[in-house]
Amino acid sequence: MTTQTGQTLPTVPPILVLGATGNVGGEIARQLLQAGVSFQVGVRQPGRVSFPDSVDVQRFDAADSSSYTVLSGIERLFLLWPPGTDMQRDVQPVIEAAAARGVQQVVFLSILGAEKIRVVPHRRAEQLLEASGMDWVFLRASYFMQNLSGVHRDDVRLRNEIFLPAGNGKTSFVDVRDVAAVAVHALLHGTRNVAYDLTGPQALDYDDVASIFSVTLGRRIRYTRPSALTFVRVSRQRGTSLSFALFMLAEYTAARLGLAGRVTQDIPELLGRPAIRLRRFAEDFRDAWL
Ligand SMILES: NC(=O)c1ccc[n+]([C@@H]2O[C@H](COP(=O)([O-])OP(=O)(O)OC[C@H]3O[C@@H](n4cnc5c(N)ncnc54)[C@H](OP(=O)(O)O)[C@@H]3O)[C@@H](O)[C@H]2O)c1
Structure with missing residues (x-):
């Protein structure tokens, strides 16, 4: 792909980053840009964000299923549970739509210990992803x-x-830049069915x-x-x-x-630093x- 500025970007399967105006999604977008990778972001108000020309900005609102068309043609998706939204109403339909529209891998931002604290909404999303037929990566992050x-x-x-x-x-404490680096690694490598415990x-x-x-x-x-x-x-x-x-x-x-x-070694082991x-x-x- 060639951008408006004539720059050639490496070819990777189509990637969509949700939450790109937030902490982790924003940092993922920055790091994908730095890697010179072509990708899309799905944001609720495209008119109010500014990304470089090479980023394909699409409207996406988890609460509005008419915006799910953006998932068609996407192979790798970064997904989060936006604070304050309802898992069943706002995130479950996104997972179902992603599976139905052929998304192959979902990298999901979860929380450290989600596998043990079954009442947290993140675990519910993990379970839905495990049963979805799509490949999944869970970023079980400690406190940012x-x-x-x-x-x-x-x-x-x-x-x-x-x-x-x-x-x-x-x-x-974990730095969001490290959480994003693991997400980018998983998105670019097409990592399948791994849960990372991400701490400082x-x-x-x-x-x-x-x-x-x-x-x-x-x-x-x-x-x-x-x-x-x-x-x-x-x-x-x-x-x-x-x-x-x-x-x-x-x-x-x-x-x-x-x-x-709890301190884990997943970040140094994966990133080599x-x-x-x-x-x-x-x-x-x-x-x-x-
Ligand atoms: N804070 C921590 O210490 C910590 C640690 C581990 C895990 N987590 C988890 O991380 C997640 C939050 O991640 P974050 O801090 O990167 O996010 P954030 O900075 O809180 O931003 C939330 C993002 O979600 C988007 N969003 C909100 N409602 C949406 C909707 N209906 N449809 C589509 N997008 C929507 C927002 O976009 P708009 O611009 O449209 O508002 C924004 O980009 C939560 O699930 C939290 O539990 C947090």
């Missing part, structure tokens, strides 16, 4: 480092604190995180260790919806109970908290 530059950014930036109810529990290289508690941020930002960042009740109350005062505050509470309670600290450390993440995204 990018939550600290996303949902918790202003706590650090404006209040010099890390404010979440994880007690002394450790978390094996170390399990850290939030005092460790506060120390790393203090050194990187050159000012004191404190981990304030709020109780569950205080976390929900203050989050509400700061404009977070009750459902999202409770969702975060559940997530950080798992960390507090020691369930979020160490997983990104939190210190490097903090340095790379330093401007986010200034």
Whole structure:
């Protein structure tokens, strides 16, 4: 394929990336572009995104089955469960449509431990994919480092604190760039029927995180260790919806109970280099908290 700028891109089976305006999908798109690969993105509002000319931007809304036509002709699909959507209503039909329209491989963004926590929507999607007849790859990712530059950014930036109810529990933070690199590897190699457990290289508690941020930002960042009740109350005062505050509470309670600290070797084994450390993440995204 030749782009408008005359650049020739390597030929790979047609790839569609969903969630390309989000953390992981956005990074997958960046890395596919860097690899010079031709691909499509499916976004809800094509008029509001800007991708380079070589990216084929299509309208796709999981809640609107008329947009599923974009799946025709696609061989490899990156799929996620968008937070706040309903698995049965919004993701199951996408999986069924993908299988019916001849998609051959789905790389699905899941969560670490999904195979054990059967109540999470991610496990339901995994089961649907396992039974779909399509090849599947599950990216069972630990807690994203990018939550600290996303949902918790202003706590650090404006209040010099890390404010979440994880007690002394450790978390094996993973950088979204590593999750995306594994997704890109799977999409380009056509990997079949593998579940990867994706964590960072170390399990850290939030005092460790506060120390790393203090050194990187050159000012004191404190981990304030709020109780569950205080976390929900203050989050509400700061404009977070009750459902999202409770969702975060559940997530950080798992960390507090020691369930979020497992470190795996899947990233270094697959990519042939160490997983990104939190210190490097903090340095790379330093401007986010200034
Ligand atoms: N945060 C963590 O620590 C963590 C760890 C492991 C796994 N996960 C899982 O990762 C997933 C979220 O991934 P992310 O952080 O990359 O996403 P994100 O940044 O939250 O972005 C969500 C994406 O989904 C798209 N989207 C929303 N509703 C849609 C719809 N109806 N149809 C099509 N696209 C829709 C959004 O596009 P628009 O531009 O159209 O809004 C956006 O691109 C969740 O399933 C979460 O459980 C998160």
